[in-house]
Every structure is written in structure tokens, then in C-alpha cells.
Amino acid sequence: MDKLLIEGGSRLSGEVAVSGAKNAALPILCAALLTAEPVTFTNVPQLKDIGTLLALLAQMGVKVAREGDSVTLDASGLDNPVAPYEMVKTMRASILVLGPLVARCGEAKVSLPGGCAIGARPVDQHIKGLQAMGADVRVEHGYVHANVPRLKGARLFTDMVTVTGTENLMMAAALADGETVIENAAREPEIVDLANCLVAMGARVSGAGSDVIRIRGVDRLHGATHRIMPDRIETGTYLCAAAATGGSVRLTGTSSSYLDAVIDKLMDAGCEVVSERDAIRLSAPERLNAVSLRTAPYPAFPTDMQAQFMAINCVAQGVAMIRETIFENRFMHAVELQRLGADIRIDGNTAVVQGVERLQGATVMATDLRASASLVVAGLVAEGETVIERIYHLDRGYERLEAKLAALGARVRRLG
Ligand SMILES: CC(=O)N[C@H]1[C@@H](OP(=O)(O)OP(=O)(O)OC[C@H]2O[C@@H](n3ccc(=O)[nH]c3=O)[C@H](O)[C@@H]2O)O[C@H](CO)[C@@H](O)[C@@H]1O
Numbered sequence: 001m002d003k004l005l006i007e008g009g010s011r012l013s014g015e016v017a018v019s020g021a022k023n024a025a026l027p028i029l030c031a032a033l034l035t036a037e038p039v040t041f042t043n044v045p046q047l048k049d050i051g052t053l054l055a056l057l058a059q060m061g062v063k064v065a066r067e068g069d070s071v072t073l074d075a076s077g078l079d080n081p082v083a084p085y086e087m088v089k090t091m092r093a094s095i096l097v098l099g100p101l102v103a104r105c106g107e108a109k110v111s112l113p114g115g116c117a118i119g120a121r122p123v124d125q126h127i128k129g130l131q132a133m134g135a136d137v138r139v140e141h142g143y144v145h146a147n148v149p150r151l152k153g154a155r156l157f158t159d160m161v162t163v164t165g166t167e168n169l170m171m172a173a174a175l176a177d178g179e180t181v182i183e184n185a186a187r188e189p190e191i192v193d194l195a196n197c198l199v200a201m202g203a204r205v206s207g208a209g210s211d212v213i214r215i216r217g218v219d220r221l222h223g224a225t226h227r228i229m230p231d232r233i234e235t236g237t238y239l240c241a242a243a244a245t246g247g248s249v250r251l252t253g254t255s256s257s258y259l260d261a262v263i264d265k266l267m268d269a270g271c272e273v274v275s276e277r278d279a280i281r282l283s284a285p286e287r288l289n290a291v292s293l294r295t296a297p298y299p300a301f302p303t304d305m306q307a308q309f310m311a312i313n314c315v316a317q318g319v320a321m322i323r324e325t326i327f328e329n330r331f332m333h334a335v336e337l338q339r340l341g342a343d344i345r346i347d348g349n350t351a352v353v354q355g356v357e358r359l360q361g362a363t364v365m366a367t368d369l370r371a372s373a374s375l376v377v378a379g380l381v382a383e384g385e386t387v388i389e390r391i392y393h394l395d396r397g398y399e400r401l402e403a404k405l406a407a408l409g410a411r412v413r414r415l416g
Pocket residue numbers: 023026092093119120121122123124125126160161162163164165303304326327328
């Protein structure tokens with residue numbers, strides 16, 4: 001099984017290009033199920049999750065053509081609206097086929113998803129929304145079964161802000177009969193990117209980016225071309241890596257406009273951050289100041305950056321309080337960071353991190369995607385060698401991680 005070997009101590013410097021966003025590409029590729037015409041996507045990242053989703057779509061009868069960062073999907077032959085457990089168990093986002101399949105085929109059988117082990121992650125809100133739109137939805141033997149002649153527009157309210165829930169219901173509503181209003185909608189930039197793609201396909205969507213999204217259903221959608229937005233979490237991860245090492249980097253093909261909360265914290269930590277049109281520059285001080293934070297739905301601080309900030313706080317000056325409010329089990333990186341010499345105390349959903357002068361390299365285990373990213377950041381500043389095991393998690397979400405880090409001067413290599 002692959003491992004990552006990092007020799008800590010290099011200050012990151014130089015320029016690296018950010019890839020397309022995993023969490024935008026996954027729902028947007030599913031949107032191709034809504035039309036019988038080909039849809040072309042560009043800036044699609046080369047990630048394990050994307051490969052898994054494309055294989056899933058292919059076994060449903062979708063023709064997949066991939067060249068570099070471009071993917072064309074032709075769902076004219078869609079004949080098997082089923083997502084089997086074996087194909088979806090590693091990926092939570094597979095639930096995103098549910099809404100489009102029900103809307104286009106009137107039926108779907110989708111395995112309950114897997115994903116990171118960061119919490120229970122039920123899909124009750126997705127199901128409740130489809131039921132409110134007239135679908136008969138049952139969960140049996142680990143599968144969601146949904147049937148309906150045609151979905152009907154409805155007023156939907158989710159109990160909590162859910163990103164993939166909002167996306168699933170938006171896609172379902174695009175082909176429903178009449179108007180759907182999603183209240184308490186997620187406001188993440190990936191929702192806006194999906195809405196832009198749906199609109200390019202002929203959907204009538206307004207309000208994406210606010211907490212009320214209106215979708216007026218149409219009879220059919222058509223082909224389109226859509227460029228996936230930059231990955232704001234990959235961007236944030238490289239900013240943290242540079243910050244932790246006292247480095248100075250320029251990230252291209254990305255934008256600070258999706259990252260206000262993260263950049264604000266990096267500046268509080270003492271970094272200088274300059275936004276350019278399609279790039280971000282960061283210069284870090286010799287030692288960062290500790291920064292406290294609380295995760296919450298966008299535009300607040302993203303849970304997907306919590307682990308990386310825990311890593312930078314491990315070597316910062318002072319004490320940081322980190323509160324995780326989205327997922328109930330998202331501190332698994334803390335024990336691994338402790339193996340590197342970090343001083344972290346967990347109390348319920350709060351982690352108290354007392355910065356130490358230095359971390360020491362050790363063998364650690366990646367437990368989920370962003371936990372793995374935090375271990376990479378910590379490994380880059382630790383003295384000596386850090387070996388990260390189970391890096392298949394990283395391959396779900398970071399394109400060419402070793403090559404990008406090496407381009408910034410990190411000493412990192414994959415061990416087979
Ligand atoms: C592929 C993708 O885009 N993944 C992102 C998405 O995950 P995902 O969309 O799965 O996360 P949600 O926004 O749905 O989850 C938010 C909270 O709501 C709960 N919940 C959600 C749905 C539901 O039906 N019932 C329910 O109880 C979840 O368990 C969690 O506690 O948003 C998360 C929160 O920003 C990010 O960490 C993930 O990276």
C-alpha cells in the first residue's frame with residue numbers, strides 16, 4: 001500500500017497551479033444524467049473520486065470520453081439507473097446521482113454512500129426533499145429506491161444546511177413539473193458552479209449562492225460546455241503548507257474570492273496575502289501566531305480546512321481553540337499529530353492546541369482526506385522523516401500532490 005515519505009524542514013517557495021474542484025466536479029458531472037445530449041466539462045481534476053464517479057456513470061449506460069482535463073458525457077443511452085454498493089462504498093458523493101436519475105428516468109436504486117469516516121452522514125434530507133416532490137422513496141437492504149412518474153415542484157426546507165442535499169434537490173427540480181423553492185439552501189461556491197452549469201444546459205435556476213434557491217422545471221435540458229471552478233480547499237491546503245514552513249508561494253488558476261474566511265485566519269496568523277485576478281500570493285513570517293476558529297457552513301470557516309489549520313497551530317506561537325460544528329467525528333488527525341509531538345487536548349467538539357517549538361518526524365496514519373492533508377502540512381515542518389500511511393485518502397482529493405509539493409521545494413516521495 002502506498003505511503004508518503006516527507007523530509008521536513010524545507011521552506012516552500014515558488015509557483016503552483018491549482019486544479020479544478022473535486023466538490024464542484026462531482027455534482028456537475030452528475031448533472032449530465034439530466035440530458036440526452038452530450039455535455040463537455042473542462043478543468044476536471046484527475047482524482048480517484050472522479051474516476052470512481054465516471055465508472056459509476058459508465059455502468060449506467062453513459063458514454064464517457066476523457067482527454068486531459070476534459071470530460072464529455074453522453075447520457076443518451078442511460079438505461080440502468082442503479083448505483084451498486086461495490087462502486088459507491090468509497091465515495092459519499094455517489095448519492096448525487098439520485099436526484100438526476102429520478103428526475104430523468106422516474107426511478108433510481110442507489111446504495112447508501114460511503115465517504116470519509118468523519119461522522120454518521122445520513123441522507124435523510126435528500127430523501128425528504130424527493131418525497132416532498134412526490135417521489136415514493138424507500139430505504140431497503142442498504143439501497144435508496146425511488147420511483148415517480150414525474151417529480152412535482154415543491155417548497156423544500158432542509159433541517160440543516162446540507163451541501164450535497166441542496167445539489168441533489170436542485171438537479172431533481174430542474175426537470176420537475178413547476179417551481180421548486182429550496183429554503184435553508186447551502187451557499188457554497190460549488191452550489192453556484194452547479195447552478196451555472198445547469199443554466200448553461202437550459203435550466204431555470206435563480207438565487208444560487210443565497211439561502212433560497214428557486215428552480216422552475218423544464219421538460220428537457222440540452223448539451224453544454226462548462227469549466228469547473230478552482231478547488232478552494234486545495235488552494236487553502238497549499239496556503240497552509242506554505243504558511244507552516246515560513247514560505248512564500250504563488251498559487252495560480254485560483255481565486256481568493258471563495259476563501260475569505262480562510263485568508264482572514266492566515267492573515268491573523270501573521271501571513272501577508274495578496275490577491276491577484278486569478279492567483280494568490282502568500283508570504284509567511286518565521287513563526288505563525290496561533291489562530292482560533294469555528295467551522296460552519298459557507299461563508300464561515302470551512303470544515304474541510306479545519307484539519308490543516310490544526311496542523312499549523314501545532315507549531316504556532318500561543319494557544320488556539322478549534323471548534324468543529326459540522327461533523328461529529330472530525331478530529332481523528334489530532335492523535336496522529338500528537339505522534340509528531342503536537343500538544344492537543346480534545347474536549348467534545350473543541351480542540352485546544354498549544355503550539356510547540358518543533359514537531360518530530362514519525363510514522364503516522366491518514367484516516368480521511370483532510371486529516372491526511374493535515375499530516376502532510378505537519379510533516380513538512382517536522383524535524384526528520386515523516387511517513388504517512390494509507391495515502392489513498394489523499395488521492396481522492398489532491399491531484400499530483402507530490403509533484404506540486406516538490407515544485408515548491410518540498411522533499412517528498414511516494415513509497416510503493
Ligand atoms: C462531495 C462534497 O461536496 N462534500 C462536501 C459536502 O459534504 P456533504 O454534502 O455530505 O455534507 P453536508 O453539508 O450534507 O453535511 C452537513 C451536516 O448535515 C448532516 N446531514 C446532511 C444531510 C442529510 O440528509 N442529513 C444530515 O444529517 C451531516 O451529517 C453533517 O453533519 O459538504 C461538507 C460540509 O461542507 C464538506 O465537508 C464535504 O467535503
